[in-house]
Amino acid sequence: MTVRTIRRPLFAVGLAAAGAVLALAPAASASAPLRVGAATDGAPLTAVVLGGSGKIDASGAAVFVPVTLTCSQPTQVDLTVKVAEAIGDTMRTGTTTRKVACDVTTQKVRIAVTATERPFAPGVAFGVVTGNSCDALCNSITDEHRFDLAL
Known part of the structure; x- marks a missing residue:
């Protein structure tokens, strides 16, 4: 057996594996927010979405970030925004x-x-919001994407 005859099957196996990974990977869309930990059937928290722009306040010491929540029943949600x-x-x-x-x-x-240490400034930032709710069932939903910061 030569090196060439060994490489061909290895190359074919590598291509097949790469194709399987791409075929099974979920499609991502730039226009749709990324949601991790989709809502469980019967869980009260059904959606958490980070807004597209934040408002800078107090000379950059803080930024107000809009978050949209959807719940199927009244509940308390622990929101973490980064x-x-x-x-x-x-x-x-x-x-x-x-x-x-x-x-x-x-x-x-x-x-x-x-x-935390330096003030925010107008421009592009990256945000992550995670909503956690634990009533009868616990669930966690995350949305993360870039957004604009403006005065």
């Missing part, structure tokens, strides 16, 4: 956790995220 913004070689970050009452409608809340 914001990261790169400006040059520096990072501006902040994290807030807040308990929010969610009723049987879709509702919008504004969550204030305070800057």
